[in-house]
Amino acid sequence: MNALILIPARMAATRLPGKPLADINGTPMIVHVARRAAESGLGRVVVATDSREVAEVVAGAGFEIAMTRSDHQSGSDRIFEALIALDPAGAVETVVNLQGDLPTIDPASIRAALAPLADPAVDISTLGVEISREEEKTNPNVVKIVGSPLSPARLHALYFTRATAPWGDGPLYHHVGIYAYRRAALARFVALPQSALERREKLEQLRALEAGMRIDAAIVDAVPLGVDTPEDLDRARAMLA
Structure with a gap:
């Protein structure tokens, strides 16, 4: 591509x-x-x-x-x-x-984010990681992907939420905020008004789902550290030392 x-x-x-x-x-x-x-x-x-x-x-x-x-x-x-x-x-x-x-972020994860776009039905692709730490399953700052498994390495995203979801036995997936757009999909997305669920969950990707756009997620092994606080910055310094 x-x-x-x-x-x-x-x-x-x-x-x-x-x-x-x-x-x-x-x-x-x-x-x-x-x-x-x-x-x-x-x-x-x-x-x-x-x-x-x-x-x-x-x-x-x-x-x-x-x-x-x-x-x-x-x-x-x-x-x-x-x-x-x-x-x-x-x-x-x-x-x-x-x-x-x-x-x-691992450069291999950036490459992986494009993989779902090999399917012409996919408008936007992103990344997910299976959650392994129990406290992250209930943490509203850890955004979860609710999706249908297409393979061990890919989900068809049905919803994104800060809640603990889906219910029942099985893996939960942490959404990693990197997106790969087809050019036409990006143009359509930014032209859409904010949606109701986007405003409620404070997650802009819900705007695309509510408009009927398809998002698939490639599943990778590790969540990159997102730096939002001084404590995160200290962790990043230690990891990259």
Whole structure:
């Protein structure tokens, strides 16, 4: 697939202000993420940001940047603006939205996120990991995928929730927030209004499901550390030391 990896980055994170430039062992976090993206070998890597400071740091590390507006409500909106600016002719077929706070993500997991798009019925693909820690099963900050198993390595997503679901015996899956979109699916998604369940669960992927779009998840072995707090940042420094 002709893929473009876009990494949205903004400085206004509430729990960890200035997060993209947080130092991890001498390297800003956003640069770590860009390096993991480049190591995936999927193709062009661009950081989409509204911050000149982020842009200068990223460009200084040798990566491409796309300047975007500052009023976007989500990373999906930001990457769509960047996509139109970077590829107005529509040559890019697949767009990967890689969050800029995943400095420990395995490049193989980034590649795995595209696998479900081999099925032409799939609009958006993402990642899941089987939950092994009991406390995560009831943690509302751990988003769960409720889906129909298509194989040991793939789910057809039916719902995403902060609740403990589904009920009964069997595995629960932690949703990893990386998305691969067909270009037309991304264009459709950002044009949709917020949905009722999206607002209730505070999960934007529910907008796509409520609109009848299909999301499948590739199942991988490990959850990358998402850096949202100073404590997470300390963990990332230890993991990447």
